[in-house]
Amino acid sequence: MSEIVKTVELFVEYPPSRSGGERKQAVNGLNLSVKAGEVFGFLGPNGAGKTTTMNVLLGFIQPTRGDAFLFDVSVREPIARQRIGYLPELTYYYKFLTAEELLRFYARIFRITPAETERRIDALMKLVELDHARKRPIKTYSKGMQQRVGLAQALINNPDLLILDEPTSGLDPLGRMKVREIIQRLKNEGKTVLFSSHELGEVETVCDRVAIINQGQLQIEGRVADLVAKYQCDLERIFLNLIGYTAPTVS
Amino acid sequence: MNIVIAIASVVAKEMYRRKDFYVLFVLTALITLLAGSVNFFGDAKIAMYVKEICLLLIWVSSLVIAVGPAARQIPAERENRTIFPLLAKPVTRAQMILGKFVGCWVVAGFALLVLYLFFGVVSGLREQAWPVAHFFLAALLHWLLLGIVIAMTLLGSVVLSAPSVNWTVTLIVVIGILFVGEHLNKVAGRLHEPGGSMVRTVYYLIPHLEWFDIRDLLIYNKPLPPLLALGGATVYAAIYMAFFLYASWLVFRRKPLSA
Numbered sequence: 001m002s003e004i005v006k007t008v009e010l011f012v013e014y015p016p017s018r019s020g021g022e023r024k025q026a027v028n029g030l031n032l033s034v035k036a037g038e039v040f041g042f043l044g045p046n047g048a049g050k051t052t053t054m055n056v057l058l059g060f061i062q063p064t065r066g067d068a069f070l071f072d073v074s075v076r077e078p079i080a081r082q083r084i085g086y087l088p089e090l091t092y093y094y095k096f097l098t099a100e101e102l103l104r105f106y107a108r109i110f111r112i113t114p115a116e117t118e119r120r121i122d123a124l125m126k127l128v129e130l131d132h133a134r135k136r137p138i139k140t141y142s143k144g145m146q147q148r149v150g151l152a153q154a155l156i157n158n159p160d161l162l163i164l165d166e167p168t169s170g171l172d173p174l175g176r177m178k179v180r181e182i183i184q185r186l187k188n189e190g191k192t193v194l195f196s197s198h199e200l201g202e203v204e205t206v207c208d209r210v211a212i213i214n215q216g217q218l219q220i221e222g223r224v225a226d227l228v229a230k231y232q233c234d235l236e237r238i239f240l241n242l243i244g245y246t247a248p249t250v251s
Numbered sequence: 252m253n254i255v256i257a258i259a260s261v262v263a264k265e266m267y268r269r270k271d272f273y274v275l276f277v278l279t280a281l282i283t284l285l286a287g288s289v290n291f292f293g294d295a296k297i298a299m300y301v302k303e304i305c306l307l308l309i310w311v312s313s314l315v316i317a318v319g320p321a322a323r324q325i326p327a328e329r330e331n332r333t334i335f336p337l338l339a340k341p342v343t344r345a346q347m348i349l350g351k352f353v354g355c356w357v358v359a360g361f362a363l364l365v366l367y368l369f370f371g372v373v374s375g376l377r378e379q380a381w382p383v384a385h386f387f388l389a390a391l392l393h394w395l396l397l398g399i400v401i402a403m404t405l406l407g408s409v410v411l412s413a414p415s416v417n418w419t420v421t422l423i424v425v426i427g428i429l430f431v432g433e434h435l436n437k438v439a440g441r442l443h444e445p446g447g448s449m450v451r452t453v454y455y456l457i458p459h460l461e462w463f464d465i466r467d468l469l470i471y472n473k474p475l476p477p478l479l480a481l482g483g484a485t486v487y488a489a490i491y492m493a494f495f496l497y498a499s500w501l502v503f504r505r506k507p508l509s510a
Contacts, residue, residue, distance in 0.1 A: 051509070058339045060508040078341045086339035092332040094261060096268045108257040109340050153336060163339075 004161050004192045005034035010066040012052050026052040028216035034194050039187050041207035042196040045243050049216040050196040054165055058086060085154035089166040091146045095139035099130055099149050103156050110157040124152040144175040162186060164195035180206055200236045214243045254342055255350045262354025266320050276362055279312040283370050299470055302374060306466045309366045317359040317397045318421050321404035323414040324351040345500045352496060355401045360394045384475055389465050395488035396463035400425055402495035409503045428460045458491040
């Protein structure tokens with residue numbers, strides 16, 4: 001299977017803040033590989049370097065050293081983002097636009113023809129169950145609806161790779177289930193999905209492979225079933241052990 | 252180009268869907284209508300003053316329409332986090348800056364066109380004279396000036412952290428250039444060195460926005476400048492717009508964005 005996402009000896013260092021302090025090593029020599037057609041869970045505690053790694057993949061920040069590739073194209077090239085869809089953790093879109101105007105805007109960026117754009121908007125609005133609200137300004141949407149618009153915009157170009165940053169964060173159980181269903185559907189269509197999450201149960205259900213990072217370093221990487229079999233415990237326990245968590249004892 | 256136009260169309264939608272834009276626009280149009288249509292005791296001199304006031308109002312209003320939205324474009328994208336889904340697509344930062352610029356400039360141009368048309372019709376009906384070429388040239392030069400101002404504001408928006416600071420600084424600089432820009436050379440001649448050289452350098456570096464101000468032609472019905480001067484002004488404006496946009500890109504291209 002070809003590698004869709006690859007990081008090679010990736011280092012990201014943040015300069016000290018203006019008020020002082022030290023340089024922060026956010027990502028420390030990370031080598032990551034996501035293969036075509038798999039759902040890949042990217043896990044780690046807060047501040048582990050997950051979002052920083054995603055920021056590098058999306059070209060928001062430049063790595064201090066090393067490189068990252070999407071479809072064998074360096075992430076420094078904007079064309080590397082032609083075949084990806086991205087859903088940020090906190091979804092904010094142009095509130096003065098309606099959902100269909102927003103999708104039309106993003107479709108235009110991908111140079112999708114007007115007829116094809118309308119066809120995709122119809123399909124996506126149905127997929128995320130926002131068909132009834134497509135002509136309403138986004139500012140009138142609830143958080144869950146905004147998250148679903150986010151998912152629709154991430155899919156407008158029919159991407160081969162979907163990068164989801166905490167896609168179920170802040171959603172109610174129904175919203176989470178719907179997102180899980182969509183990920184499952186994308187997986188069945190042969191799409192590659194890279195997503196970060198704190199919901200380990202969810203990761204265990206949806207992902208083919210996972211990587212756990214801590215303090216910018218890769219701790220473990222492998223198939224979920226293999227890891228569970230190897231460590232004889234669930235993913236949550238493996239995760240907690242790897243980040244060095246010990247339960248407080250009650251005296 | 253398709254991406255630039257797509258971004259510009261979103262900027263335009265944002266601008267015309269905002270209430271403050273309408274309020275300013277309608278207010279300027281109303282005052283122009285009222286002041287332009289009143290005939291003060293049939294005195295030609297007073298009528299000229301009124302014309303001057305109307306044009307000043309259009310100038311102030313157009314500067315606010317241009318600077319306000321341009322100052323908040325990029326900071327608002329960052330603050331509202333809409334920049335992340337946008338730049339996660341095959342959009343370069345240069346295209347983003349250019350799209351923002353085109354959107355602001357086109358909307359400012361449209362507002363300008365309507366205001367000049369309005370003022371032209373009102374004053375034409377009163378004076379029974381239709382100096383169309385004068386109005387066209389004044390509006391065109393005014394629009395070129397707004398292009399420089401918008402590009403300058405975009406540069407400010409990637410350098411200065413707060414839009415309000417950028418807004419204030421840009422307006423002070425623009426008004427300063429309009430009022431004292433042309434006199435700097437004379438001032439430099441009267442100063443001792445190195446002050447004289449410093450002021451002269453500033454004189455040659457700043458965009459001379461006052462050269463685009465031909466309100467006197469409209470007020471006093473003076474003859475039109477030669478076409479060559481218009482061509483020169485267009486090239487001059489294009490150079491400054493390109494310079495400010497290029498500088499904005501240089502600052503913005505490596506700016507880390509943390510989602």
